[in-house]
Amino acid sequence: MPLPNINPTTTNSWEKLQEHFNKINNIHMKDLFAQDSERANKFTIKWDDFYVDFSKNRITEETFRYLLELADEVNLKEAIQSQFSGEKINKTEGRAVLHTALRAPKDAKFYVDGVNVVPEVHQVKQKIQSFTNEIVNGDRKGFTGKPFTDVVNIGIGGSDLGPAMVVESLQYYKNHLTTHFVSNVDGDHVNEVIKKLNPETTLFVVVSKTFTTQETLSNANTIKNWFLQSATEGAIAKHFVAVSTNIDSVKKFGIDVNNIFPMWDWVGGRFSLWSAVGLSISLAVGYNNFDSLLTGANKMDEHFKSEDFKSNIPVVLALISVWYNNFFKAESEAVIGYSQYLNQFATYLQQGIMESNGKSVDRNGNPIDYETGTLIWGEPGTNSQHAFFQLIHQGTKLIPADFIGFVKSLHGNKDHQDKLTSNFLAQTEALLNGKTKDEVVLEGADESIVPFKVFKGNKPTNTIFINKLTPESLGKLIAMYEHKIFVQGVIWNIFSYDQFGVELGKQLANKILQEFNISNVNNHDSSTNNLLKHYKK
């Protein structure tokens, strides 16, 4: 069954939501809380170690009902089934979308073209496990017989952001190996990393689904040339491994066939950290932790697949986001993790969310006249409080925000954890209530300064409170956002799993690269022609 093809704006629920929005648009959440002492309980989902409070949103029970009706009217249930059953829902590329199969248990069944892919997935997991153990335990050694000390992941986009974010997030669980990530085609990036490396003790993991990506191949070649200054060609087999679907090109690059970790075209780049693309995660934190990450994601998959929509975390978060995006016309969403470990989380989500849902053509190929993908941004709390929170609190823009926090800290410093958590809770309270003129006056502020100290409040937030940052809970959190992306793509009637939007710039860059060797290039617009000349000078 293909994905449903329904223009959301033609549904009854959309019309109801529009009318309802016109009525409640100006209601203050403060009043909604005052009217209903049960509000927080009604709008909280407790699931496993997740406590998701979505009561601080500009919604009423009626809003929620219409949003749930919208999910039904766009046939979300069927769409979820189509995804999990291996339908080629990535229609524009003719592919199934089965990153969920990568974290499924051994006895699960996920079919692509009638073949259960789970046994193959588990064979590759087995290979990741034994390879990881040999490197971490020092059984596999470099060309001079020394154990490995450093791992370099060479990849970009989905072949970099996911592994880099997870390794950073799970820093607490890290082993003795130092992990580096090289992604940018900017030669200064690779050279800065090389500076820190000893060729005798460094393992290079070249990650590229297509093995055609300019950045990754350039960086891999630069590193290989640097490596060959100290080693012979034969040593490459000990130090270079690859993760790719393009086995022939990997072999041509010179990587030993035994050092290739396969992946599949039914895994999208931005959803691939669960595959061998996550090899650097496994090397950094050990295979068992990598496996726990997958277990967590699988638990979220089961929740998403089977839970009623009204208590289904990814569905509820997606619906609320549609509410702001399409009715309040909010342009962006912030994700604020109250944990320094989540430093790269928003950056990671930017690819997942914006590459997937940054589309303006519907599933019929027609231009869309409603809003789709949101801008996503964020930084950890409390640092971000001292950076951009001013604008969220008192600016003119509506910025719905997800606040992600952990009940327990990993190093167990209670004093810090109490301070962190008090900020985590206080910010969503402040965003909800704001501060009235009367309150400012009561505080004794000078009359001339009063307007500047007023906070309107009524700024929406979701609180995602998780017991502790573990590989498993991180797996759940990432999968939660993956499913949110899917739900929104279904509602907006777009194809979330292609990324043709990144092609045009790549093509033009290749053309311009050739033109650096040609004199008097004048075939661009005058701005580009001038800039080209300026560079060549």
Ligand code: F6P
């Ligand atoms: O930026 C486009 C993109 O295709 C991403 O979707 C992908 O994650 C990235 O490039 C890297 O691609 P590859 O893994 O094939 O090198």
